[in-house]
Amino acid sequence: MIESYKRKIDFQDNYDAIVIGSGMGSMTTAALLSKEGKKVLVLERHYVAGGFTHVFKRKGYEWDVGIHYIGEVQNLNSPIRKMFDYVSDRNLKWEDMGDVYDRIIIGNKTYDFVKGVENFKNKLISYFPDESSAIENYIQMVFDCNKAMKKFYIEKALPSFISSLFGYFFRKKYLKYSSKTTYEVISSLTQNQQLIKVLTAQYGDYGLPPKQSSFAMHASVVKHYFKGGSFPIGGSSEIVNTINPVIEKSKGKVVVKAEVKEIIIENDRAIGVLMEDGKRFFSKIIISGVGVFNTYDKLISNELSIKYGFKNNLKAVKPSVAHGCLYIGLNGSAKELSLPKHNLWIYPVKTDHDSSVKNYLDNQDAEFPLVYISFPSAKDPSWDSRYPGKSTIDVITLLPYDSFVKWEGTSWKKRGESYDILKESISKRLLEQLFIQLPHLRDCVDQYELSSPLTTKNFVNYNKGELYGLDHTPARFSQKFLRPKTPIKGLYLTGQDIVSAGVGGALFSGLITATAITGINFMKKIYK
Ligand SMILES: Cc1cc2nc3c(=O)[nH]c(=O)nc-3n(C[C@H](O)[C@H](O)[C@H](O)COP(=O)(O)OP(=O)(O)OC[C@H]3O[C@@H](n4cnc5c(N)ncnc54)[C@H](O)[C@@H]3O)c2cc1C
Incomplete structure (x- = not known):
């Protein structure tokens, strides 16, 4: 049961890890550590757990805040589906949205995005018959970019010394795509502006129009939905409802109305958290899933944030x-x-x-x-x-x-x-x-x-009301500080900012954070 901090809670003083925030990244990290027998405390400031996966109820209705559709969960063998099954002990169920997942409306013209790559391609060609080769090349480019993505994110979980020696080789292929804007890439394939407008119509899923967004982000969203969209049966609160028991099984807890004021750092090591009411909880591992601006601007003193270069790091992202x-x-x-x-x-x-x-x-x-x-x-x-x-x-x-x-x-x-x-x-x-x-x-x-x-x-708690954490510009993808391990011993990051916006991105952030903490190859363990 998710408990409220305001009630009397039986807190123990020997948590193996403390996670700040209860979004998808935090819950995934907590569940993966719990599955390894770790006792994890998740502290959430809102009165409902889940971050953007929470629902609110009013006057006899219930609304989902930050989930409208998720891709790649119908195939039982897809990495995303396997991860959801793993962290929820297979209790999270999905409903397919059907053949059409997105309908694009521009004046009196409509364009359907349909399930299945071949169907998607043929449908687009039926709208733009003169552009068939551009459409085929575009789809190939989307796949090529996504193929390079895996190594890019694996690198984020590598120990620092391996990363400093070999990191570039893991990252370089993806950086070729991520350093270009969506418009740059697509306009190299076609000059048909209506086609470009339609192909980039899902930019609302990552918040930046084509001349500003990184093609890598565009390609990852587009491919994510190629096999259609799905919705959690029971609403998005089922994500927390099904992951929480996994955390509790290892004697961990998710607590709401529990705002962390500061991360306690002593002798260059994170050792605990200070709550808004002055209480302190201690652990050797502190994980922040509340976004990099919140972590480095609010939860760490200005002095330390300057000392570790975080203030400078933040200047490179928006x-x-x-x-x-x-x-x-x-x-x-x-x-x-x-x-x-x-x-x-x-x-x-x-x-x-x-x-x-x-x-x-x-x-x-x-x-x-x-x-x-x-x-x-x-x-x-x-x-x-x-x-x-x-x-x-x-x-x-x-x-x-x-x-x-x-x-x-x-x-x-x-x-x-x-x-x-x-x-x-x-x-x-x-x-x-x-x-x-x-x-x-x-x-x-x-x-x-x-x-x-x-x-x-x-x-x-996003200070500028951010819809998707950090902007997905080409510059964002070249920031090395957006990774789980921080220069402060015992302090880790998780959540959308270290991978990308989207429930899938945040889910994967949990995987790389848990990998960076434990050294366990969760990818192998879950995907095998
Ligand atoms: C309107 C909207 C629609 C979306 N639709 C989709 C969609 O259809 N499909 C999809 O895949 N993605 C969608 N997304 C994106 C997706 O929901 C997010 O990218 C993802 O859920 C972010 O997860 P996260 O782990 O980064 O944590 P977040 O969800 O950002 O949660 C962070 C948590 O930290 C808590 N917190 C902050 N500060 C503190 C503190 N000091 N102490 C304790 N707790 C704190 C916050 O209260 C919050 O609960 C949508 C987002 C929005 C806003």
């Missing part, structure tokens, strides 16, 4: 864009309302993705650069028995943190009238986008609530 999500509750089941399982991606007609983002960042009354619509209750086969006669929709767009900065010091739900008015006007615009696509829903909306970048900051 927080990702922030977002707003309109959480909608509707009267009627997904079937009654004919809600699709696939996601909708809606884009402006006249501008390319980069110009659309720029126009919008310059003036938030401009057209939304992207609107993403997901139908979680249609994806989860357990939904109807849990919430009969109801359904949910999430509508997401980019919202710059700067537009919300003036309410920074205010508290959740009490940010004042001007904040509520701004949120209401954004909500109305997003609702209209939904009704353009599905006009019959106009009379079915029971309630809605918009999250803002301040909501993300409040609940998941």
